[in-house]
Amino acid sequence: MFSSLFYIALLLFLLYGVSLAVDSINPLQFISDGETLVSKEGVLEFGFFSPGNSKGRYVGVWYKKIPVQTVVWVANRCSPLNDSSGLLMINKKGNLVLLYQNKRVVWSTSLAKQAQKPILQLLDSGNLVVQEEQNGNLEGYLWQSFDYPGNTMLPGMKLGWDLRKGFNRLFSAWRNWDDPCPGDFTWGIEIDVQQHTFPDIYMWKGGEKYHRAGPWNGLGTSGMPVSRPNYLYDFDVIYDEEEVYYTFNLKKKSLITIEVLNQTTLTVQRLTWVEAVKNWQIYYSVPTDQCDNYGLCGGNGYCVIGGNPACQCLKGFKPKSEEKWYSTDWSEGCVRNTPLDCEDKYKDGFVKFVGMKLPDTAYSRSNKSMNLKECRAKCLSNCSCMAYANSDIRNGGSGCIMWFGGLMDMRIVTSSEQALYVRMPASELGKSSTKVRAVKVVAIIGLVSGVLLLGFFIWRKKFKEKYRKTAKYGEQEEDLELPLFELSTIIAATSNFSLSNKLGQGGFGPVYKGTLDDGQEIAVKRLSISSGQGIDEFKNEVTLIAKLQHRNLVKLLGFCIQGLEKLLVYEYMPNKSLDFFIFDQTQDILLEWSKRFNIICGIARGLLYLHQDSRLRIIHRDLKTSNILLDNEMNPKISDFGLARTFGGDDGKSEGKTKRVIGTHGYMAPEYVCNGRFSTKSDVFSFGVMVIEIVGGKRSTSFSLQNEGLTLTGHAWTLMQQGRAIELLDSRLRDSHHDLQEVSRCIRVGLLCVQQRAADRPSMFSVIVMLSSNSSLLPCPNRPGYFMETELPQRDCDPLLTNTITISGPEAR
Numbered sequence: 001m002f003s004s005l006f007y008i009a010l011l012l013f014l015l016y017g018v019s020l021a022v023d024s025i026n027p028l029q030f031i032s033d034g035e036t037l038v039s040k041e042g043v044l045e046f047g048f049f050s051p052g053n054s055k056g057r058y059v060g061v062w063y064k065k066i067p068v069q070t071v072v073w074v075a076n077r078c079s080p081l082n083d084s085s086g087l088l089m090i091n092k093k094g095n096l097v098l099l100y101q102n103k104r105v106v107w108s109t110s111l112a113k114q115a116q117k118p119i120l121q122l123l124d125s126g127n128l129v130v131q132e133e134q135n136g137n138l139e140g141y142l143w144q145s146f147d148y149p150g151n152t153m154l155p156g157m158k159l160g161w162d163l164r165k166g167f168n169r170l171f172s173a174w175r176n177w178d179d180p181c182p183g184d185f186t187w188g189i190e191i192d193v194q195q196h197t198f199p200d201i202y203m204w205k206g207g208e209k210y211h212r213a214g215p216w217n218g219l220g221t222s223g224m225p226v227s228r229p230n231y232l233y234d235f236d237v238i239y240d241e242e243e244v245y246y247t248f249n250l251k252k253k254s255l256i257t258i259e260v261l262n263q264t265t266l267t268v269q270r271l272t273w274v275e276a277v278k279n280w281q282i283y284y285s286v287p288t289d290q291c292d293n294y295g296l297c298g299g300n301g302y303c304v305i306g307g308n309p310a311c312q313c314l315k316g317f318k319p320k321s322e323e324k325w326y327s328t329d330w331s332e333g334c335v336r337n338t339p340l341d342c343e344d345k346y347k348d349g350f351v352k353f354v355g356m357k358l359p360d361t362a363y364s365r366s367n368k369s370m371n372l373k374e375c376r377a378k379c380l381s382n383c384s385c386m387a388y389a390n391s392d393i394r395n396g397g398s399g400c401i402m403w404f405g406g407l408m409d410m411r412i413v414t415s416s417e418q419a420l421y422v423r424m425p426a427s428e429l430g431k432s433s434t435k436v437r438a439v440k441v442v443a444i445i446g447l448v449s450g451v452l453l454l455g456f457f458i459w460r461k462k463f464k465e466k467y468r469k470t471a472k473y474g475e476q477e478e479d480l481e482l483p484l485f486e487l488s489t490i491i492a493a494t495s496n497f498s499l500s501n502k503l504g505q506g507g508f509g510p511v512y513k514g515t516l517d518d519g520q521e522i523a524v525k526r527l528s529i530s531s532g533q534g535i536d537e538f539k540n541e542v543t544l545i546a547k548l549q550h551r552n553l554v555k556l557l558g559f560c561i562q563g564l565e566k567l568l569v570y571e572y573m574p575n576k577s578l579d580f581f582i583f584d585q586t587q588d589i590l591l592e593w594s595k596r597f598n599i600i601c602g603i604a605r606g607l608l609y610l611h612q613d614s615r616l617r618i619i620h621r622d623l624k625t626s627n628i629l630l631d632n633e634m635n636p637k638i639s640d641f642g643l644a645r646t647f648g649g650d651d652g653k654s655e656g657k658t659k660r661v662i663g664t665h666g667y668m669a670p671e672y673v674c675n676g677r678f679s680t681k682s683d684v685f686s687f688g689v690m691v692i693e694i695v696g697g698k699r700s701t702s703f704s705l706q707n708e709g710l711t712l713t714g715h716a717w718t719l720m721q722q723g724r725a726i727e728l729l730d731s732r733l734r735d736s737h738h739d740l741q742e743v744s745r746c747i748r749v750g751l752l753c754v755q756q757r758a759a760d761r762p763s764m765f766s767v768i769v770m771l772s773s774n775s776s777l778l779p780c781p782n783r784p785g786y787f788m789e790t791e792l793p794q795r796d797c798d799p800l801l802t803n804t805i806t807i808s809g810p811e812a813r
């Protein structure tokens with residue numbers, strides 16, 4: 001009795017003792033169900049598993065240390081075993097073989113070349129490789145799982161073609177989360193080497209193009225410029241004689257990141273493991289919005305996010321079928337106003353479009369050695385060439401892509417600096433150049449076209465209304481789900497906008513407290529009349545904002561439009577705003593550090609949502625502590641967001657330039673004050689100022705008044721340089737016990753956000769990862785913007801712009 005137990009124990013010890021310690025096997029060994037290979041540093045594990053609710057047994061690779069089952073590669077994707085009798089082995093030729101009930105081969109690999117003394121090894125990268133035992137890495141791999149991808153891209157994996165061997169690494173989603181067999185959602189690169197088309201990265205749904213990344217321009221894809229610097233990842237697309245592939249790598253090995261095809265949502269999601277919350281966080285999810293749907297606007301049309309309608313024809317083009325176009329079926333696209341005259345092709349010219357995602361390169365020809373001038377000449381010489389562009393935008397631009405046929409799948413990408421040149425007949429070009437030359441002509445044309453435009457808009461409105469009745473109700477036509485308040489209700493609730501009800505002044509108008517008949521308290525924002533927005537645009541905007549839901553954003557309850565009044569009704573936050581708690585020295589309730597840290601993280605999450613998770617990509621433009629409201633549990637809620645994007649006449653773009661700089665002194669990024677250029681990075685700047693204020697418990701504006709012009713951020717940076725950063729911490733918090741690591745991490749992150757150059761500042765996602773990771777991910781910040789108050793840029797700015805700056809002064813003294 002005792003001895004048999006002993007033998008069982010010994011057996012178990014041998015089985016598990018072997019499996020736990022080993023990262024490779026040779027042809028004399030095998031792996032049975034229950035045993036695993038573990039990579040050298042213990043990151044990944046290879047063995048038998050059952051996904052989700054499935055009972056079937058599969059062989060695959062997963063993260064060993066992550067408590068949420070995360071399988072990154074599966075061998076027998078479509079042929080599960082029904083019991084635990086499976087054996088995985090490597091035969092003498094070097095092929096992997098999965099045996100079922102000791103006899104049936106369920107899955108195997110087939111090498112072209114026979115191996116001598118092969119071993120199977122699981123590497124820490126997640127790559128399962130077959131190589132010769134002696135030669136090690138010198139010979140390269142005879143086989144590797146990275147060449148047979150499933151639904152997950154690990155750092156260092158390649159998506160795309162090995163042109164020498166003519167094989168393609170195509171990713172495919174799992175059919176569902178219980179079944180790793182390929183679904184119909186795939187991801188890969190398309191290229192026609194013979195025709196010299198330029199490669200493009202696509203997602204397909206059931207074989208149809210579903211999303212396109214846009215050609216790689218050396219810095220990013222033209223559809224999604226990579227924000228630089230990226231503190232967390234490196235992305236690259238390699239395109240040469242031998243290979244065409246996309247890959248990404250991590251800046252720090254401690255960061256665990258993967259890209260996964262999700263068949264449920266039909267997206268590719270970039271997930272990062274965040275230890276602090278013990279879960280995967282979605283960093284990016286593509287497609288992101290309506291405009292990311294492949295070819296939404298048809299040929300020669302382009303998509304504008306938040307636009308009404310979403311699709312527009314390129315300049316010089318008109319809808320092919322007006323009837324369909326105005327009933328929001330854009331699939332037929334646009335045709336030229338004036339057809340090209342091929343007899344006279346050398347009279348054609350090109351119109352330059354900047355900030356446009358380049359069209360589908362499936363219909364392109366490319367040549368890396370041509371410059372832009374040669375590219376133009378070549379395109380001009382062939383009447384079917386519709387457009388051209390540089391293929392690489394680095395170092396002033398090089399290479400040539402030319403498009404033939406319709407220009408498909410374009411959208412506005414404001415942060416892109418790449419130019420697309422679209423062919424136009426001389427007659428179309430003439431129209432615009434006369435305008436530039438003679439002022440008189442401008443005036444006349446202006447007058448005439450003004451009248452025409454007015455006529456057109458009236459006609460179009462009628463036309464649209466007519467079709468709206470018959471058209472199917474698409475997303476655009478959705479009724480506002482938001483309550484429409486009567487002006488009289490609001491007047492009663494706010495005692496006719498009385499001064500005693502005024503809560504404050506935001507960038508776009510005053511805010512009042514109100515009480516509805518049923519006792520519900522509300523905050524009413526009265527938008528400045530000068531906002532110059534039409535009723536339709538306003539409604540459109542409000543509908544979009546109403547869809548923003550995040551626990552770190554103040555909730556919109558309804559709106560009101562009547563006469564000249566445009567009002568937004570928000571939930572009322574009784575706990576006032578953040579500035580009240582951190583700057584008021586007499587406050588009884590001192591915000592302790594853990595609360596402050598929660599607030600910083602909450603603001604960061606709300607802002608990330610505005611910048612990238614919501615479908616809108618909103619830039620706030622007036623972030624400051626008085627715009628952060630606190631609920632009963634002191635959770636932060638960003639207020640005054642949303643309308644930020646279109647107010648100020650920047651035609652609905654999410655990044656751009658405005659002549660009307662709105663914001664608050666001390667929080668605005670240098671490039672915004674100076675040139676009116678705003679972007680997510682100008683919000684990041686304001687966020688950084690807030691972080692430093694929250695840590696220090698000091699208002700940045702009053703600090704520089706008391707310190708001969710040294711700004712609070714400048715002071716923090718100096719302390720950091722001297723290794724005394726921690727001295728920035730609010731003196732009222734010094735005595736109690738805190739996580740000093742957390743404090744210094746916040747200071748470091750805050751300083752990274754306020755760097756002078758917008759390009760140096762991290763994205764909000766990087767901010768969140770940096771705030772919540774314990775690893776030493778944090779680079780050294782450069783000098784902050786406005787190191788000294790005397791560096792305030794008003795003086796150096798373009799005088800035309802400074803006139804239109806509306807800056808609120810320091811609020812409290």
Ligand SMILES: *[C@@H]1O[C@H](CO)[C@@H](O)[C@H](O)[C@H]1NC(C)=O
Binds near residue numbers: 177262264265
């Ligand atoms: C698929 O995406 C949805 C939405 O983002 C997410 O909730 C879900 O967890 C994802 N599935 C997996 C298995 O990652």
Ligand SMILES: *[C@@H]1O[C@H](CO)[C@@H](O)[C@H](O)[C@H]1NC(C)=O
Binds near residue numbers: 382
């Ligand atoms: C124009 O270019 C297309 C596509 O490369 C080609 O098929 C056609 O022969 C060219 N036409 C002329 C006149 O060169």
